[in-house]
Amino acid sequence: MLRSRIIPCLLIRRNGLVKTVGFGDGKYVGDPINAVRIFNEKRVDELTVFDIDATVEGREPNYSVIRNLAAECRMPLSYGGGITTAEQAAKIISLGVEKITISAAAIARPELISEVAEAVGSQSTAVVLDVKKGGLLRGGTHLVTHNATRRTKLDPVEFTRIADSHGAGEIVVNSVDRDGQMGGYDLDLAGEIRRATTLPMTVLGGAGNIGHMEALIDRVGVVGAAAGSLFVFKGPYKAVLISYARPANASPR
Amino acid sequence: MREYRICSNCVMDTTDSRITFDVDGLCDHCRTFRDDVLPNWHPDERGEAELIRIADKIRADGKNRGFDCILGMSGGFDSSYMLHIAVTQMKLRPLVFHVDGGWNTRVAVQNIENVVEKLGLDLFTEVIDWEEMKDLQLAFFKSGVSHIDIPQDHAFIATLYRFAAKHNIKYILNGFNYSTECVRNPLEWIYHGSDMRQFWDIQKKFGTRSLKNYPISSIWYHKLYLRYIRRIEMVRPLNYVPYVKEEARRVMADLYGWEAYPQKHFESRFTRFYEGYWLPTRFGYDTRRVQFSSLILTNQMTREDALKELEKPAIPVDQVPHEIEFVATKLGITPEELITYRDMPIKSYQDYKSQEKLFEIGGKFLHLIGKERTLKR
């Protein structure tokens, strides 16, 4: 039986790992290579890495960092951050990465999704939706880009359909409001996206314990359940200590 | 070159160039143990009574504080077992503190998680800025000296002391123990980590960036200011209880699901590489000699078993290329560059500025007042 994927998500800023809250300034949690090494040895299902500075700084992905990470990774690896062309995507795949994730550039120009899918295959083309609820006056839920500093008018469900029709192979839905809060996923949002597409989906933002992952799987079925804080922090003082566990409904039987 | 000779009792030999032997072929490590350590070491009822007395005092002093002491948890066996003793026997409420120098192994983080969780404690961590750490470690590689574990070691010590001072904690629990560490690494193998004169000399000569976040201490700060002005006391609980490695290991495995390391200090990937490969290959120093000799002196290992074990390399030969590649990648250099550091001319701590004399005087003083029994020379 196909199992849900339990996915640690690592954020890279200035060559180091950070963990953010609400996409804000991150807490430094160490060096990526050693973290990847430990996740390797913990036999994690998949690993996702985002370079959270690349798009904001308007630069290309840092290929040497990606090469080093990929060389260390013995599990499937996704990379996102700063990808704006199909050539960049192909180059990253050639470094040993399984999946490319695109967001801001795909929102700006959805044709990029088809171009990337053409170059590396649909199965390796994931689209990330950073979703933020509007304030009291605005209302609604919209996609944001550039570490949530730019708000678009796009509705996540609507854009999911656009991504799907352009040949995306996976939808990654990330709640900005839940980021780093560890209070649980936005299950309603996950449910809405789930109904909008037949693509595999990964949900990120809010997991604080394994029960939250279990609840997500109960709600939407087989899914990618991704988490940052949950797998790097421990206890009330947010001690940095890498851990990994799967809920019962995503474990080998 | 001095003729090869090995102690008749332990397995220390002339790879420790300052070793001396008496007429019976007994080395100075063994003599120190016999004359200075053994008469002052009581890991029995007497020790336990003393430990209870110390624990009562720590608890009383810490009554109105969030924590009554601090304990640095490396993930290694000694610190983990000490935490077990501190909580279950001494009934203390320690602030458990881990410094992440960037080289933790999976087993180390798992062990920390298990012990802390099962004892119902909360963990604090400090993550050392890896870009600075990397540059500092490379500086030590380039200097050619043997004590390239100083950047890691110093960061652990300095962070712990700063944390103790910041949280106004009066007692530091230290895992040093006669049972497994009564023979110490010779100075020429592993030089003092808090000799700041040496530290800065090497950093200035070979480092390429300034240290903004890396934690700095010095003997003036932690051995004098903190100890005598701030009155922070150091306690070594493992010296008051029977501490037999094999038994302790069983206890830890049963109670906490403790997973053993193949060798002491192998909780850090760097130390594993350093003690298991770098020191023996580049310098001919095998820290297992020191560890096994300690165990021989405390009747936990036979000399024959130690000699047999020493014939095998600490890291299996087929793993060495992977280790080199990992350490090089981690340090951001090629394996070829790392190998040039391995094969460059050997330097000693005496080739750089140092406070050796100061440490010598301090060491003699501590020995005189009975605070230090073992032989570090």
Next chain:
Amino acid sequence: MISILDYGSGNINAIATLVKLSNISYEIVTHPGQLASATKILLPGVGAFDRTMSTFRASGMANAVRMRLEDRSVACLGICVGMHVLANSSEEGSLEGMGLVPGQVRRFHPEDIPESPKVPHMGWNTIEVHKPHPLLAGIDMAQGFYFLHSYHYECDSADDVIATARHGRDFDAVVGTDRVFGVQFHPEKSHDNGIRLVRNFVDL
């Protein structure tokens, strides 16, 4: 010794890392001449069928593998799209496959499957063994393997099916004649099971 084919179809770093860390001796084969002494040939593949097939042919590697396989001591293992090129054809493209393990590669059509599985098939899945085979010796069946694909193999003969997996429908996950094998999943991303499988292949 295992010979990993690098014919310009995507990445071979991951598989090279896996064999290196497992202390399996290996060589990277970048031109057909190097195949002369190869006995265990590993055929990775990433990307679309036609592109993979055309680079495989154009590099001269396809022919070299076929000729090398005439030697009865030589075995070959294709991974993912490297498995698909062993078939006769693929719905993903129009080029002819190698036909080494007779069969077709078909797309998952979720609309035709009652369970309407999500496509691509992505993640860890278990396999069901149809024909006990040394290739699968010692595999942790509960753990399974990592899959990432939208197209799947369909053998012409049930005799060539070693194991299947289920994603809405059963499909052929491990196929093989006596010396030519293909696996749909990614051993290089399947932790211990992947290492075990590659080792089993080397030891065949």
